[in-house]
Amino acid sequence: MPEAFHILIAEDEVLAAMALEDFLAFKGFRVTVAANGVEALECYAGERVHALVTDLRMPKMDGQTLIQEIRERDPALPVVVMTGYLTQDSDLKHERWKPLEILSKPVNPRTICDTLHRMLGLSQEV
Template sequence: MPDPFHILIAEDEVLAAMALDDFLSFKGFRVTVAANGVEALERYSNEPVDALVTDLRMPRMDGQTLIREIRDRDARLPVVVMTGYLTQDSDLKDDRWKPLEILSKPVNPRVICATLNRMLGLPPEA
C-alpha cells in the first residue's frame, strides 16, 4: 500500500486546526499542524509535504508570505487557502500562484478534503 499523502496545515485557530487534522487523518491523509507561518515553514523544511492548507491571517508570518517562501522551494506544491479576509484585488488570484484554491471561511472539512483529492489527483469520494 502506498504512503498516504502528507498535508501541512497552517492555522492559528486551535479548534479549527484540530477538527481539520482529525477529519483529514480519518480520510487517510498524514497530517502535520502548525500554529503559524514560521512554524509551518520550519516543519516544511524538516519534512516536505504533498500539499499545504493555510489560513491567510496568522501571527508571526501570514499565509501569503508562507506560500511565497514554500513556492520558492517547490513551485508546483498544491495550496488550499482558507480565509475570511480575501479582497477582490488579491494577487493570490493571479495564475502564477497555481495550483492554488481559495476557500472562504468557515470551511467545511469535507470541502477541503474534496479540494485536496482533486488537486492531488485522487478519486472523489462517493
C-alpha cells in the same frame, strides 16, 4: 502499502485546526499542524509535504508570506487557502500562484478534503 499523502496545515485557530486534522487523518492523510507560518515553514523544511492548507491571517508569518517562501522551493505544491479576508483584487488570484484554491471561511472540512483530492489527482473517497 503506499505512503499516505502528507498535508501541512497552517492555522492559528486551535479548534479549527484540530477538526481539520482529525477529518483529514480519518480520510487517510498524514497531517502535520502548525500554529503559524514560521512553524509551518520549519515543518516543510524537515519533511516531504504533498499539499499545504493555510489561513492567511496568522501571527509571526502570514499565509501569503508562507506561500511565497514555499513557492521558492516548490512552485508546483498544491495550496488551499482558507480565509475570510480576501479581496477581489488579491494578488493570490493571479495565475502565478497556481496550483492554488481559495476557500472562504468558515470552511467545512469535507470541502477542504474534496479540494485536496482534486488537486492531488485522487479519487474522492479514500
